[in-house]
Amino acid sequence: MVAGGEMGPDDEGISFAHALATLKEQGSALLVVGSVPEEMFAQASATMLGAPDAEPPRRRLVVTPKSNRERGVRRLRETGPLSAEYARLITGGERARSAAAGRSLDEVSPRTHVVDGSVGDLGTTITDVIEEFELFAGELAPAEFRMAFDCLPTLLATYGRETAFRFVHAVVSQSRAAAGLVHVGLPRDVTAEVVRLFQPLFDATVELRIDGGSLDQRWHFRDRDLTSDWLPVDELS
Template identity: 80%
Template sequence: MVAGGGMGPDDDGVSFAHALATLKEQGSALLVVGSVPEEMFADASATMLGDPSADPPRRRLVVAPEPNRSSAIRRLRETGPLSSEYARLVTRGEEARSAAAASRPLDQITPRTHVIDGSIRDLGTTVAEVIEEFDLFAGGLDAAEFRMAFDCLPTMLSAYGRETAFRFVHVMVAQARAVSGLVHFRLPRDMDSELVRLFQPLFDATVELRIDGGELNQRWHFRDRDLTSDWLPLGGT
């Protein structure tokens, strides 16, 4: 064990597994930090959205800005069914509107897309409605059945500022916890950055990403435990 409650995959693997299991049982929110290429973040995000062989399938929502739309669709395709009761995409822009309209007859191939052209309030309302629909489809969501990847935090910070973004994330996290969901928010900044320190109290754990020898590694920091993992390969959790 390293100083500060750290651990490797062998010596304290049981503690790490227990911490992760607790997050699933209670519903949790993760802050994903570190500046890595979009493709590598998408790989990490997909593992958090769930195993494609899960039974019942996870009900997955990705909230992504228009430039990240293809990454969002890839993640949804890789992690379970694409029918509207299991997968949704929320994004912005006229191009996305056209794509969403074209995809409706092909619901099993392209996820149903909700296009937001208005305010941050519209975004929050849409996310809440998707969660409610998933809950109705499921007849009550089980713990960890609902998963969400939220890629828009940097865009939101730029457009609305820290105070508004902070309040919005607080509400989104509370909604996810209400259905015992697992959600993760991307903030591509260093672990010791001021922005990361600002948002960390809203989350149950922070997942730090880095590239080492061309491979993506992750390190987990649990907020309410004296527990920080060593650097682990993606999939090591």
């Protein structure tokens, strides 16, 4: 490590690039934090969902509150095909809306699953979508499945820390079992106590900041004495 805790070659020669590659080789989970606007979280999230020209295309799931539905749809449109075997949206709302979404053409809007019940219903819906992606793929390749989970602040406000912690633990475990990459947004400063509570569930914490109009990110790896420099978000897309 270099002075100040920033990234530098350690005794084993482990680099930041190698650490990122390792995350893509196995099921991994990222906690995305920072005191930045919601649209900045959505921008960072889009890079983590994968490049739109990736081959094979990523199978992407966005789980987001009803208020952020349009941002969720936009992320899926920007990051790959919208057909049901490659893109799904889970959000809150009325069941009648779910039926209407199901009739939408996949080329126009991703298949949307509307959950208006308990946190258990949300978990079941996530499980069902992952299983359907696995059926479409035959066998998911490492990092082929990508999930953006925007609902942690809602879970904390509605159910409290214990239930939110258990639920996020289950979501992370499901994604890892599918060799997927899941990222969970928590719009708090990296030093906040609630961030420290959730960090043990994740392989790395991605800290966001706005610097001179640029959205930057800094990665803190849990099991390695490794923290990256501040980098533009688009640099790692």
